Amino acid sequence: MKQHRKLARVVAGAAVAALVLTGCRGGGDExxxxxxxxxxxxxxxxxxxxxxxxxxxxxxxxxxxxxAPLAVPITDAQKAFWKKVNEDGGVGGFDVNxxxxxxxxxxxxxxxxxxYQEMRxxxxxxxxxxxxxxxxxxLEDMKADDVIGVxxxxxxxxxxxxxILQSGANYCFEAMNGVDWAVANRGVKGKxxxxxxxNDYGGDAAAGVEAAAKANNLDFKAVETATxxxxxxxxxxxxxxEKPDLVYVTTGPAxxxxxxxxxxxxxxxxxxxxxxxxWNPALLQTEAAPALEAMYFQAGPWGPWGTESDGHKAMxxxxxxxxxxxxxxxxxxxxEYPLLAALKAAADMDGGVTRENxxxxxxxxxxxxxxxxxxxxxxxxxxxxxxxxxxQSVISKVDKEAPTxxxxxxxxxxxPTAEGYDYTEPCFALN
Amino acid sequence: xTTFLQSVLNGFAQGSIYALLALGYVMIYKAxxxxxxxxxxxxxxxxxxxxxxxSVFELPFWPALIVAIIAGALLGMLVERLALRPMVGKxxxxxAIITIGVDIVLRIFANRYMGPDPRxxxxxxxxxxxxxxxxxxSHQRLGLIVVTAVTVAALAxxxxxxxxxxxxxATALNQETALAQGIRVGTMFALAWAIAGxxxxxxxxxxxxxxxxxxxxxWIIALKALPAIIIGGLDSIxxxxxxxxxxxxxxxxxAVYQPDVxxxxxxxxxxxxxxxxxxxxxxxxxxxxxxxxEVERV
Numbered sequence: 001m002k003q004h005r006k007l008a009r010v011v012a013g014a015a016v017a018a019l020v021l022t023g024c025r026g027g028g029d030e031x032x033x034x035x036x037x038x039x040x041x042x043x044x045x046x047x048x049x050x051x052x053x054x055x056x057x058x059x060x061x062x063x064x065x066x067x068a069p070l071a072v073p074i075t076d077a078q079k080a081f082w083k084k085v086n087e088d089g090g091v092g093g094f095d096v097n098x099x100x101x102x103x104x105x106x107x108x109x110x111x112x113x114x115x116y117q118e119m120r121x122x123x124x125x126x127x128x129x130x131x132x133x134x135x136x137x138x139l140e141d142m143k144a145d146d147v148i149g150v151x152x153x154x155x156x157x158x159x160x161x162x163x164i165l166q167s168g169a170n171y172c173f174e175a176m177n178g179v180d181w182a183v184a185n186r187g188v189k190g191k192x193x194x195x196x197x198x199n200d201y202g203g204d205a206a207a208g209v210e211a212a213a214k215a216n217n218l219d220f221k222a223v224e225t226a227t228x229x230x231x232x233x234x235x236x237x238x239x240x241x242e243k244p245d246l247v248y249v250t251t252g253p254a255x256x257x258x259x260x261x262x263x264x265x266x267x268x269x270x271x272x273x274x275x276x277x278x279w280n281p282a283l284l285q286t287e288a289a290p291a292l293e294a295m296y297f298q299a300g301p302w303g304p305w306g307t308e309s310d311g312h313k314a315m316x317x318x319x320x321x322x323x324x325x326x327x328x329x330x331x332x333x334x335x336e337y338p339l340l341a342a343l344k345a346a347a348d349m350d351g352g353v354t355r356e357n358x359x360x361x362x363x364x365x366x367x368x369x370x371x372x373x374x375x376x377x378x379x380x381x382x383x384x385x386x387x388x389x390x391x392q393s394v395i396s397k398v399d400k401e402a403p404t405x406x407x408x409x410x411x412x413x414x415x416p417t418a419e420g421y422d423y424t425e426p427c428f429a430l431n
Numbered sequence: 432x433t434t435f436l437q438s439v440l441n442g443f444a445q446g447s448i449y450a451l452l453a454l455g456y457v458m459i460y461k462a463x464x465x466x467x468x469x470x471x472x473x474x475x476x477x478x479x480x481x482x483x484x485x486s487v488f489e490l491p492f493w494p495a496l497i498v499a500i501i502a503g504a505l506l507g508m509l510v511e512r513l514a515l516r517p518m519v520g521k522x523x524x525x526x527a528i529i530t531i532g533v534d535i536v537l538r539i540f541a542n543r544y545m546g547p548d549p550r551x552x553x554x555x556x557x558x559x560x561x562x563x564x565x566x567x568x569s570h571q572r573l574g575l576i577v578v579t580a581v582t583v584a585a586l587a588x589x590x591x592x593x594x595x596x597x598x599x600x601a602t603a604l605n606q607e608t609a610l611a612q613g614i615r616v617g618t619m620f621a622l623a624w625a626i627a628g629x630x631x632x633x634x635x636x637x638x639x640x641x642x643x644x645x646x647x648x649x650w651i652i653a654l655k656a657l658p659a660i661i662i663g664g665l666d667s668i669x670x671x672x673x674x675x676x677x678x679x680x681x682x683x684x685x686a687v688y689q690p691d692v693x694x695x696x697x698x699x700x701x702x703x704x705x706x707x708x709x710x711x712x713x714x715x716x717x718x719x720x721x722x723x724x725e726v727e728r729v
Binding site: 062065071198225226227228230231233234236238240241253254257265280282283285286287288 | 437
C-alpha cells in the first residue's frame with residue numbers, strides 16, 4: 001500500500017513537472033518544421049487547406065491613438081493583401097496569416113513592446129509595426145529574434161536598418177519635397193514653420209523642413225505640439241504670431257485640422273503642407289473643411305486610392321466592399337510588397353522559409369515588384385542609403401470628388417533639396 | 432494689444448466649454464457631495480447624440496442641440512438611478528470610484544459607436560468669421576459663448592426663483608432638513624444628474640462642432656474642468672463659471688506669451704498652466720475662490 005502511494009506521488013510529481021515545463025516553453029511552435037511563426041498545419045480558415053501556415057504579426061493603433069483612423073484601414077488592407085496572395089496559391093507551399101496576431105498598442109511605445117513580447121514566439125515576421133518610436137521600442141528584440149518588420153511609418157532611420165522594410169520616401173525627404181514644391185508652386189518665399197509632434201515622426205519631418213528651408217533661403221522655426229485637439233492652442237498661437245508663408249505639419253489628422261482651422265478662423269492665410277499621415281478624408285465633414293480645401297496639401301509617398309496602376313486596381317478589387325475609401329488602405333497594401341518579395345526569395349533558399357532566411361533574403365532585395373504603385377527600384381537594400389534610398393514624393397491637393405478626398409497635384413518627383421541631400425545618417429537621431 | 436485681446440477672446444470661447452463641464456461637476460457635488468468622474472463620458476455621449484441627430488435624423492444644429500440636451504439629461508438620470516441611488520449612504524469615496532466605472536462603461540459604448548473616424552456636428556456658418564476691432568471669431572465659437580451665457584443665466588434664475596431650484600438648494604444645504612420639509616431628496620439627486628448631463632451635452636455638442644470633431648480621446652478635454660472647479664470652489668456655481676473661464680484664459684494667454692516671455696518653461700507649458708493656477712489659488716484660498724469653508728466641531 002505504501003509503495004502504491006509512493007508510486008502515485010512520483011507519477012503525480014512527474015505529471016506536474018511536465019505540465020510546468022510545457023508551460024515554460026512559451027507559445028512558440030517549436031515542433032513545427034521550420035521554426036517560430038511557421039507551421040505545417042493549415043492556417044485557421046485557410047484558403048489552401050493543403051498549405052502550411054506563415055503567421056505574421058501586426059502591432060497597430062486600432063482604437064484610441066491619434067492614428068486609429070488610418071491604422072484600421074491599414075490593417076484591413078494588409079489582411080486583404082495576404083488573402084489575395086493566398087488566393088493566388090500562397091508562398092512556397094504556405095498560406096500567410098496576418099489575422100491571428102493583431103495587437104492594439106494605442107501608439108504607445110511601452111504597450112507596443114508588451115504586445116511584441118506576447119507574440120514574439122508566434123510570428124515569423126511583423127507585417128505591421130506602427131510608429132517610429134514604437135518600432136524603436138522593439139527593434140533590438142526584433143534583431144535578436146531575426147524578425148523582420150514592415151513599418152507603418154516612413155522614418156529616415158529605417159533606411160539604415162536591414163530588418164525594417166520601408167517603402168516610399170521617408171518623412172524627411174517627403175518634407176523636403178513638400179517645401180520645394182510650395183516654393184515653386186505656392187509662392188512661398190519668407191518664413192516656414194514646422195509644427196510637429198515631439199517624437200521621431202515629428203522630428204524626422206522637421207529636419208527635412210529645416211534642410212529645405214536652408215536650401216531655399218527661407219526663415220525656419222519649429223514648434224513642438226502635443227497630441228490631442230485640445231492641446232493645439234500653442235500651435236495656433238505660433239502660426240498667428242509668426243505669420244509664416246508655409247506651415248509644414250507633422251501630427252495626426254485631427255491635430256492638423258485643428259491647427260489649420262484655428263489659425264484660418266483667426267485670419268491667417270498661407271499654405272499648409274502635411275506629412276502623409278496628416279490626412280483623413282473624414283476631415284471633410286468637419287468645421288475645418290473649407291480651410292482645408294483652400295490651404296492644405298499632402299506630401300505623400302505614392303498616388304492615392306484612385307490612382308491608375310495595376311497595384312491600385314488589385315487593391316480596389318480586393319477591397320471592393322469598402323464603403324469609405326481611405327489612403328490608409330493604400331499604404332497598408334503597398335507596404336506588404338517587400339515582405340512578399342522577401343518571403344518568396346526565402347522560399348527558394350536552402351532551408352526554405354525560416355526567420356533567418358527571410359532576414360537574409362530581405363537584405364539582398366535590390367528591387368520589388370509593386371505592380372506599378374511605386375517604381376520597382378524604389379526599394380533597394382543592397383547599397384549605401386545615400387545611393388539607394390528612395391527620395392521621390394507625390395503632392396496631393398484636397399479634392400472633394402476624389403475617393404479619398406485628395407488627388408494628385410504633382411506626380412512623383414524628388415525636389416532639388418532631396419536630390420542633393422548628403423544622406424549618410426538618419427535626418428533625426430532616434431532615441 | 433490686438434494679440435492680447437484675441438487671446439482673451441479665444442480663452443473665453445475655450446473657457447466656456449470648461450465652464451459648462453465645471454457646472455456639471457458642481458451640480459452633482461452640491462447635491463450629493465460626490466465628485467463625478469463620469470462627466471467626460473457624459474460629454475462624449477452628448478456630442479454623439481447631437482452627431483446622431485444631425486447625421487442620421489438630418490436635423491439642423493439647433494434642434495440637434497435640444498435633442499442632445501434632453502438625451503444627455505435622461506442619461507444622467509439613468510446613471511444616477513442605476514449606479515448611484517442604490518449606493519446612497521455608502522462612503523463618498525466609494526461613490527466617486529463608482530462614477531469612474533460609469534465613465535469607463537459609457538465610453539466603451541461611445542467608442543464602439545464612434546469608431547476610429549472623428550464625428551463632427553455641422554454648425555451653421557461655422558467657418559464664417561465675425562471681425563471687429565481687428566479681432567476675429569468664428570460663428571461657432573461666438574455661438575458657444577452666447578449659449579454658455581444664456582445657460583448660466585437660466586441656471587441662476589432657476590436656483591433663485593423656481594420652486595424646484597430652491598428645493599435643490601435646500602437639499603444641498605442639508606439633506607435631513609430638506610427631507611423634514613417634504614422635499615423628495617432622491618428626486619433632487621436625479622435632477623442634479625439630469626442638469627449635469629444636459630450641461631455636458633451642450634459642451635459635447637460644441638466640441639463635436641469644433642476643429643476635427645469628436646474622437647475617442649476627446650474625453651480628456653473634460654478633465655480640464657477639474658482644475659476649474661478647484662479654482663472656483665467645489666460647491667460654488669459662480670465659482671465653476673469663473674473657474675472654467677479662468678482656465679480657458681490662462682491656457683490661451685500662456686500659449687501666446689510664454690514661448691517669448693518664459694521660454695525656459697519649455698514647450699507646451701500652456702497645457703500645465705491651469706494646474707499651476709490651481710496650485711496658486713489653493714495656496715491662498717484652500718477651498719477655492721468661492722468655495723464654502725468647512726467648519727468641523729472637534
